[in-house]
Amino acid sequence: xxxxxxxxxxxxxxxxxxxxxxxxxxxxxxxxxxxxxxxxxxxxxxxxxxxxxxxxxxxxxxxxxxxxxxxxxxxxxxxxxxxxxxxxxxxxxxxxxxxxxxxxxxxxxxxxxxxxxxxxxxxxxxxxxxxxxxxxxxxxxxxxxxxxxxxxxxxxxxxxxxxxxxxxxxxxxxxxxxxxxxxxxxxxxxxxxxxxxxxxxxxxxxxxxxxxxxxxxxxxxxxxxxxxxxxxxxxxxxxxxxxxxxxxxxxxxxxxxxxxxxxxxxxxxxxxxxxxxxxxxxxxxxxxxxxxxxxxxxxxxxxxxxxxxxxxxxxxxxxxxxxxxxxxxxxxxxxxxxxxxxxxxxxxxxxxxxxxxxxxx
Numbered sequence: 001x002x003x004x005x006x007x008x009x010x011x012x013x014x015x016x017x018x019x020x021x022x023x024x025x026x027x028x029x030x031x032x033x034x035x036x037x038x039x040x041x042x043x044x045x046x047x048x049x050x051x052x053x054x055x056x057x058x059x060x061x062x063x064x065x066x067x068x069x070x071x072x073x074x075x076x077x078x079x080x081x082x083x084x085x086x087x088x089x090x091x092x093x094x095x096x097x098x099x100x101x102x103x104x105x106x107x108x109x110x111x112x113x114x115x116x117x118x119x120x121x122x123x124x125x126x127x128x129x130x131x132x133x134x135x136x137x138x139x140x141x142x143x144x145x146x147x148x149x150x151x152x153x154x155x156x157x158x159x160x161x162x163x164x165x166x167x168x169x170x171x172x173x174x175x176x177x178x179x180x181x182x183x184x185x186x187x188x189x190x191x192x193x194x195x196x197x198x199x200x201x202x203x204x205x206x207x208x209x210x211x212x213x214x215x216x217x218x219x220x221x222x223x224x225x226x227x228x229x230x231x232x233x234x235x236x237x238x239x240x241x242x243x244x245x246x247x248x249x250x251x252x253x254x255x256x257x258x259x260x261x262x263x264x265x266x267x268x269x270x271x272x273x274x275x276x277x278x279x280x281x282x283x284x285x286x287x288x289x290x291x292x293x294x295x296x297x298x299x300x301x302x303x304x305x306x307x308x309x310x311x312x313x314x315x316x317x318x319x320x321x322x323x324x325x326x327x328x329x330x331x332x333x334x335x336x337x338x339x340x341x342x343x344x345x346x347x348x349x350x351x352x353x354x355x356x357x358x359x360x361x
Contacts (some may be wrong), residue, residue, distance in 0.1 A: 010340070011326055012090040012171060012347040014287050015194075015244050016082070016133075018074035018126055019096040020118055028117035032157050033110055042110075050169040052338035062124070063319030071319035072096055075129055082318050086197075089344060090354065092161060092192075093135045094128060094244055100196050102141040111140035112150065121155045129158045132355070136164035136192055141172070141180055148183045155187035161351045162242060163189050164197030167219050173230030181232060185239045188352040194244040213322075220246035221254050224280065227232045228258065231271040233283040240350060241284045248286035248312050249294075252305035255280055264280060281308045285350045287315035288342065296331040309338055313347040 022037050029037070030146040063081065065069035073076065083091060101115035115138040129134050137160050139147035154160055161182045165172055184191060191262070195216055206212045220243050233239060258276035266272065272279075294302075303309045316324055326343065334342075348354045 009087050009131055010344045011086060011088050011314065012092070012344045012357075013039075013086075013088055013316050013318070013326075014092050014242065014285075014313045014347055015094050015289060016091045017035070017072050017096040017319060018075075018078070018079075018122065019070050020121055021070070021073070024073075024125075025114065025117040028120040029113060030101060032115040033117075036110070046083055051252070058321065059319045060321055062348045069133055075126060078201040078318070079130065081282050082316070083130070086316075088132050089357065090347070091133050092347075092351075093122065093133055093163060094192060094194055095122070095136060096136060097138065100164075100168075101138055102170070103166050103168050103196050104140070106144075108140055108143040110144070112143060113282055114151070115140050115147075116150055119150065123154070123157060123159075126158070134161045134351075136160070136162050137189060138164055140179065141165055141170070141177060144177060144179045145167070147180050151183040151189070155183065155189050158353060160187075161190065162192040163193065164192045167193050167223050167246075168195070170196040171226045172223060173226040173228075173232050175230070178232070178292060179238055181236045185236045187358065188353060190242055192239045192244055193223060193241045194218075195246060203333045213290075217246050217250040218329075221250060223255065224251075224284065225258060225278060228276045228279050229272065231267050231269065233279050234271050234273060239283065241352065242287045242313070244288060244315070245289055245317055247290055248288065248306070249302050251280070251286060252302060257304065277307065281306075285311050285313050285346060288329065289315040289317040290322050291329045292325055294331050296333045299331045299334070301354045303338075309341055310346050312342055312351065313350065314342050327334060 004284065006024070022042070026034055026037065059071035064073045065077050082088070095118065096113070097118055100119070101111040104111040104114075119135075122135050122138075126133050135157075135208055137154055139150050141147050151163060155163075163180065182192065206215065212333045224243065227233070227241060257278040262269075262272065263277050303312075306312075314326055314329075316326065330339065348357050
């Protein structure tokens with residue numbers, strides 16, 4: 001692939017994982033939270049450290065920073081490996097702080113402090129250093145009052161485009177979390193949701209990573225159903241939801257199933273005034289990654305069954321091991337107008353804070 005080819009792409013990449021370790025956040029943390037990391041051995045849980053190799057590792061082997069730091073932790077290396085060669089117009093950062101502050105149980109104050117520190121670190125280290133990068137507001141959503149304060153604090157930043165929530169064991173459509181959506185809507189922030197834990201069934205985790213990775217769309221289906229039937233978008237008509245790193249090929253089935261259930265059981269959700277599929281097409285967008293190998297015919301059939309080619313946006317999922325290249329992931333032979341939608345136009349229309357880009361094209 002030549003540089004000339006790359007510069008024609010005009011890509012808005014809707015899922016790039018920059019990564020922070022707790023030591024990166026220390027300058028942004030106040031006491032006593034800083035002390036718990038420096039003096040009391042508070043450790044990042046579960047998936048850290050990323051420097052440990054495994055059979056089903058999280059990242060591309062070539063994405064580790066040459067000095068040994070984890071993949072996604074250095075801007076200049078990301079520029080060299082991803083942003084410059086591909087020719088990104090925009091990269092939307094979705095973070096990699098494990099566990100997500102919204103997934104931490106018990107000590108909500110620590111979760112809130114970490115989220116705030118992460119946002120400041122993200123702005124200083126990434127958003128202010130590369131005009132192509134836009135960010136996600138991290139919050140501790142289990143404490144909606146503090147989450148709203150954090151959205152009010154950084155949500156007006158011109159390069160913050162969404163509030164990020166993990167897809168794990170919370171059902172975000174429940175009224176308990178609605179103050180978060182109200183604050184997001186007020187600041188022209190969309191909601192981005194990204195799976196954080198493996199899909200859990202009957203109280204058990206999958207035995208193997210291949211089970212986890214195969215069933216990720218089921219976790220996304222769960223939250224889409226929950227958000228629609230709880231009337232979130234009826235209550236917040238300007239709010240939109242980007243479903244990140246779950247693909248989109250499962251959606252035709254889910255949309256048909258939800259419409260059928262609405263036909264049979266609409267008395268249970270009287271606040272819902274539209275067919276679920278119409279709500280989804282108006283208020284949701286889905287990142288492409290991980291995109292299954294498909295022919296052009298198969299791809300277009302999915303688009304037709306979804307009833308729209310404007311609710312899918314391309315994502316690389318850099319620096320994860322299943323990274324999708326924009327030059328290889330889509331089926332060959334797609335119409336140029338459709339590729340423009342997938343690579344940039346759909347994302348421009350989705351995020352209000354990217355509206356200035358619409359005028360530039």
